Amino acid sequence: MSWFSVAPGAPFGTEELPYGIFSLAGGDPRIGVAIGDQVIDLAVVAEAADRSSGHFRQPSLNAFLAAGPEEWGRTRELLQWLLSDESGPDALQPHLHPMAEVRLHLPFQVADxxxxxxxxxxxxxxxxxxxxxxxxxxxxxxxxxxxxxxxxxxxxxxxxxxxxxxxxxxxxxxxxxxxxxxxxxxxxxxxxxxxxxxxxxxxxxxxxxxxxxxxxxxxxxxxxxxxxxxxxxxxxxxxxxxxxxxxxxxxxxxxxxxxxxxxxxxxxxxxxxxxxxxxxxxxxxxxxxxxxxxxxxxxxxxxxxxxxxxxxxxxxxxxxxxxxxxxxxxxxxxxxxxxxxxxxxxxxxxxxxxxxxxxxxxxxxxxxxxxxxxxxxxxxxxxxxxxxxxxxxxxxxxxxx
CATH class of the missing domain: 3.90.850.10 (Fumarylacetoacetase-like, C-terminal domain)
Incomplete structure (x- = not known):
């Protein structure tokens, strides 16, 4: 059960947790995760959890994708835990941005x-x-x-x-x-x-x-x-x-x-x-x-x-x-x-x-x-x-x- 409340009509729920690239006005593109109608700044959340954030501060998903299934699983588990644990609001809410206020980019550099x-x-x-x-x-x-x-x-x-x-x-x-x-x-x-x-x-x-x-x-x-x-x-x-x-x-x-x-x-x-x-x-x-x-x-x-x-x-x-x-x-x-x-x-x-x-x-x-x-x-x-x-x-x- 998640503490996060999804706004009516939001593009995502709490199960999806899809990845993309976003930027704020004047900021560099980096990895975000969508939840409800918000975007989680994944790099700062990872740092707060004592996780390496290097591949989350990239302008594409490619470095994260290349890290492989174990890293994909660990990152999803971290997000799911924060969305269900009582410490989650303090860890996530300061790093949420309304989707309407961010710019979305091509999520990954296409190889072939x-x-x-x-x-x-x-x-x-x-x-x-x-x-x-x-x-x-x-x-x-x-x-x-x-x-x-x-x-x-x-x-x-x-x-x-x-x-x-x-x-x-x-x-x-x-x-x-x-x-x-x-x-x-x-x-x-x-x-x-x-x-x-x-x-x-x-x-x-x-x-x-x-x-x-x-x-x-x-x-x-x-x-x-x-x-x-x-x-x-x-x-x-x-x-x-x-x-x-x-x-x-x-x-x-x-x-x-x-x-x-x-x-x-x-x-x-x-x-x-x-x-x-x-x-x-x-x-x-x-x-x-x-x-x-x-x-x-x-x-x-x-x-x-x-x-x-x-x-x-x-x-x-x-x-x-x-x-x-x-x-x-x-x-x-x-x-x-x-x-x-x-x-x-x-x-x-x-x-x-x-x-x-x-x-x-x-x-x-x-x-x-x-x-x-x-x-x-x-x-x-x-x-x-x-x-x-x-x-x-x-x-x-x-x-x-």
Missing amino acids: YVDFYASEQHATNVGRIFRPDGAALTPNWKHMPIGYHGRSGTVVVTGTDVVRPHGQRKAPEDDAPTFGPSTKLDFEAELGFVVGTPSTLGEPVPVEDFHDHVFGVVILNDWSARDLQAWEYVPLGPFLGKSFATSVSAWVLPLAALGYAEVELPDQDPELLPYLEGRSHGYDITVEVELNGQVISRCPAAGLYYSPAQMLAHLTVNGASLRTGDLYGSGTISGPAPGQCGSLLELTWNGGRPLQLPDGGHTFLSDGDLVVMRASAPGQHGRIRLGEVAGRIVAGTVSGS
């Missing part, structure tokens, strides 16, 4: 970014849209987690405007490609998994070692220019249609907070190769998507075909090494119901079925549109939250021919 394609429903929908006369799933889809390498330098924190990308587009009926702003700009509702402990080049990471390397999870929006993507993706996959921006939430929820959200995976048939077998699980996290203030979808991650541990195992099976700050996405999360699709591509069936919202019909994103994603999961005492990731579309000017 990989995005997967782990939702069978999403992959099936995309296949039906683009290959109506063929098989919905490609022959390899149920044998391995499909993914692509993204651009880590364009991962941005929530609240960052998204500039409409320019590039080559060619509709099937066009004789030649043209250059200009994307006319099919889309969002993708995903979860992102944050790597803390690195691995050795040449040594694959088995499924069973997932919790030794992955620290936590963020909400991730993999913005997508569908017209650029459609023209470029054969034969090497997504490139400029994806690399212009990827938004993540400001708070990283540790996997330790998600014990009550672990779920069994769907039946995986045919049988997977041995390196993808072993004990792993998914997470019962729901990502809610809001467009211009209207909720348009609730996406169930519990139905993802592949687990985060299987994605990690596949990512490294060729010997590729992990680095602190690596980020990998689940891919668009979609469920079987109409209101469970994680992209406008699916919700509007490639623009053929506009969404009717209070501000009019929507196919793809217009300049000025605001997309907000929030996520929650079962906890010990009710729903726990992962915060939110938001981005507004703005027009861009890019020269090209």
